[in-house]
Amino acid sequence: MEDRKVKSELNPNTTPIGADDYYFIRKDLYEFIGVYYNPDSFAGGQFVILHLPFDFIIEASKCTERVGNFFEYLDEYAKIVLIDIGTIEFEECLREFEHPKSHSDFLCIGRNYETMNTLVSISERNK
Numbered sequence: 001m002e003d004r005k006v007k008s009e010l011n012p013n014t015t016p017i018g019a020d021d022y023y024f025i026r027k028d029l030y031e032f033i034g035v036y037y038n039p040d041s042f043a044g045g046q047f048v049i050l051h052l053p054f055d056f057i058i059e060a061s062k063c064t065e066r067v068g069n070f071f072e073y074l075d076e077y078a079k080i081v082l083i084d085i086g087t088i089e090f091e092e093c094l095r096e097f098e099h100p101k102s103h104s105d106f107l108c109i110g111r112n113y114e115t116m117n118t119l120v121s122i123s124e125r126n127k
Contacts, residue, residue: 017047017097021071023107023119027126030054032107032119034074035097043084047093051079054123061120071111 017037024033034050052074060073083089107122108115 020109021111021115022097022109023052023115025107025122030126032057032123034078035093038082043082043086045085047083047090047097049081049083049093050074051081052119054127057119057123058127061116067111067113067116070116 017035019036019039021034021036024035026033030053032052032054034052036048037045038048039045056074056078060070060077064070064073083093108118
């Protein structure tokens with residue numbers, strides 16, 4: 001019964017991150033962190049964290065012509081960390097991103113033209 005309660009509380013409709021991609025800038029590491037929640041994983045749910053160095057963002061923009069291809073490139077070649085539901089790390093990640101829009105380094109949401117341009121322009125200015 002306990003497991004069912006935890007899973008229902010963390011489904012994508014109630015998890016603050018949800019299925020949208022949230023991008024946070026980490027100027028100290030010269031990268032962005034992309035975060036989203038995957039409800040369909042083998043583990044029953046997980047946070048997916050992409051490490052996106054500024055140089056990598058610039059590379060992706062030069063190697064692709066369309067928005068969809070840009071984000072596919074990021075998915076294919078980025079360093080990805082998976083954090084399974086029910087782990088201590090998952091709980092820590094959930095607390096860290098509980099209110100993503102008030103996060104001090106919050107940047108943008110979604111996989112769209114505006115997000116792509118923001119990631120590229122900030123990367124070019126800060127590399």
